[in-house]
Amino acid sequence: MLSSLRHGLSPLNILRRRRLHTRRGDLLNRWPGWEVVIGIEVHAQIRSRAKLFSDTLTSELGQPANTHVSAFDAAFPGTLPRLNHKCVDLAVRTAVALNSNVQRSSSFDRxxxxxxxxxxxxxxxQHYAPVSLGGYLKIDGDIPIRIKQIQLEQDTAKLIVEPRTRTPYIDFNRAGSALMEIVSEPDLTSPEEASNYVIRLQRLLRAIGSCDGSMEKGSLRCDVNVSVNRPGSPPGTRCEIKNLNSIKFMYAAIKCEIQRHISILNSSPHASVPQETRGFNEDTFETFKLRSKEDAPDYRYMPDMNLGVLRLTEDYIQGIRQTMPELPDAAWVRLQQRYSLSDAQIAVLLAFDSEKEIPYDGEAFRDGPVAYFERVAALTENPRVACNWVTNELVGQLTARRETYNDNTVTAEQLAELINLVRDKILTRSSGQQLLRYMLDNPSQTASPTELAHKLDLIAMSHSSGSASATMVTPAKPAADLHALCVAAIEGLPSEAEAFRRGNKNVLNKIVGHVMRASRGRADALAAKQALEELLNDHQT
Ligand SMILES: Nc1ncnc2c1ncn2[C@@H]1O[C@H](COP(=O)(O)OP(=O)(O)OP(=O)(O)O)[C@@H](O)[C@H]1O
Ligand SMILES: [Mg+2]
Ligand SMILES: [Mg+2]
Incomplete structure (x- = not known):
């Protein structure tokens, strides 16, 4: 423990590290006698308004087919490419975030x-000289997965086959949009690590705004390379599974592929896995052969003479470095240190943060949930409580409404005021939740939660007139209300009241429940309990 502390690891990190290492070990035992090697090529669509080599606007999913096509995108003779520098900016931004070496000169190939x-x-x-080489992305806290390179390339058109007549249609909207291919070294050792790597990469790309990271929309697609070998032997022959578009399918494809390799190798001592490019069948959850190495296409790579060398100055790279926003790992540490939030709270907050809208071309982000939480925290006393309101109540209610953070209409100031009303017991928690629901239903940036609470008759009942609620605001209904509800509850439940008086203290919860229901959540359970006890005991004496 001491030596770990000397290396700057908190006890929590040590625990997490141990858990990881045992987990890595456990996972290895899943396929006894085999080691798994995985490398991933991620194709990430660059979040740019214009395409990579034309000034046609990129399209969103669902826009009418063939409405975002220039003569260049459709390869009309005589058209020439012109590099869109916004795409280069975002690729370089990605390279910097992945600790990769941005190349001072790179070039394009066909x-x-x-x-x-x-x-x-x-x-x-970019086959011969990609824009960036090397780098790493940490997964599970501290396992670095090395990046081999990042290259810029064009996306293809989309082929849509009409299932009934099997007629192929082509939509050129996507043709020529900018992609980054982020190639990892074969450092991943299990399907879990592979999933984790892609999730982390997704989060990072979203945080810096270079890609919206949506696998659903096809903005992030993975080719996964898998091989297995005996411990101590060199890596086995890799098979590449193309175009996986969800973490779930990627995980399943890797698992299935590992098992397939192992059963081939187990079938005879001389068996070997043929190098293949494979697809994944989403119905059977199996991989299938697309082509073998022998019939792999000869791509005849050659430099594209229409494009010169891409030269980047040190000043330019430095400029991008200086505009980097806070990355998710750094945000995690800051939230932990500044606000003492729990790991679970930070995880939810950061996951929620990744819902924020990604601007185009590296334009400034609008404040996301983390910044929102920080504004709320500054106006309230307890950051953990503030975080709970943001992550449980606000996220919960937005999710229930099938909305995201971008639909939130409650300002940080309003939420903070609401939280403080609950803190001061002017509102019960349940009334606070009701008020939040009302505010989401009736958006108004200027409405005051205190006034709304009065208007909606949500002010807490209190058994004592000297309570905070009496000093902060004038309760619409005085403490007498709670008293009246308690009296009514006792009258309504005579046998329970009798049981309590005879010494059955548990029955009190039932009477409290009755009061709570009758108050529509305005009563504080503890206050109701005390008031009931006083009434029942008074009556006894
Ligand atoms: N033995 C191995 N097992 C699993 N993965 C491997 C192995 N060797 C290499 N890889 C991974 O395979 C991937 C190779 O990608 P790369 O883009 O370099 O070449 P490619 O797949 O031949 O080209 P293309 O871009 O045309 O698909 C890398 O992610 C690398 O880490
Ligand atoms: Mg590749
Ligand atoms: Mg490949």
Missing amino acids: KHYFYFDLPAGYQIT
Whole structure:
């Protein structure tokens, strides 16, 4: 423990680290006698308004087909590419966030293949000299997964096959949009780590605004390379599973592929896994062969002579470095240290934060949930309580309404005032929740929660007139109300009252429940309990 502390690890980190290492070990035991090696190529669509080499606007999913196409995107003869620097900015931003070495000079190459989705017959990519080399992304806190390179490339058109007539249709909206291919080294050792890597990468890309990270919308797609080997032997032959578009499918595909490799290798001492490119069948949850290494296309890579060398100055790279926002790992540490939030609270808050809208072309972000929480925390006394209101109540209610943070209409000032009303016992927690619901239903940036609480008759009943509620505001209904409700409850439940008087103290909860229901949540359970006890005991004497 001491030596770990000397290395700057908190006891919590040590625990987490131990758990991880045992977990890594446990996972290895799942396939006894085998080691698993995984490397992932992530294709991330760059969040830019214009495409990579034309000034056509990029499209959102669901926009009418073939409405975002320029002559260049459709490969009309005589059209020339012109590099969109906003895309370069965002790729460099990504490289910096991944601790990768941005190359002072890089270039573009043509990768040839013939398919309906590629009008020019080649894709412009960075084969020989990518924009960035090396780097790493930490998963599970402290396991670095090395990045091999980041390259810029064009996206293809979209092929849509009409299932009934099997007629292929092509939508060129996506053709020529900018992608970053982020290639990892083969450092991942289990499907869990692979999922974790992609989730972390997704979060990072969203935090810096270079990609919206949505696998559902196809803005983030993964090719996963899997091999297995005996411990101590060199890595086995990799198979690449193409185009996985959800974490769930990626996880299943890797598991299935590991088992397939192991059963091939177990089938005879001389068996070997053939190198293949495979697909994943989302219905059977199995991978299937697309092509073998022998029939792998010859891409005939060659430099694209229409594009010069991309040269970046040190000043430019430094400029991007200086505009980096806070990254998720740093935010985690800050939230922990400044506000003493629990791991669970931070996890929810950061997950919620990733719901914020991603601006285009690296424009400034609007404040997200973390900044919102911090404003609420500054106006209230207890950050943990503030965080609970943001993560449980606000997130909970927005989720129940099928909304996200971007739909939230309650200002930080309003939520803080509401929290303080509950803190001062002017509102019970349940009335606070009701008030929040009302405020979401009736958006108004100027409404005062205190006034609304009066208007809606939500002010807490208190058994003592000297309570905070009496000093802060004039309760619409005085403490007498609670008294009256307690009297009514005792009258309404005579046998329970009798049981209590005979010494059955548990029955009091039932009477309290009655009062709480009758008060529509305005009564404080503890105050009701005390008032009932006083009444029942008084009557006894
Ligand atoms: N033995 C192995 N087992 C699993 N993954 C591996 C192994 N060797 C390499 N990889 C991974 O395979 C991926 C190779 O990607 P890379 O883009 O370099 O080449 P490629 O797949 O041949 O090219 P393309 O971009 O045309 O698909 C990397 O993520 C790398 O980490
Ligand atoms: Mg690749
Ligand atoms: Mg590949």
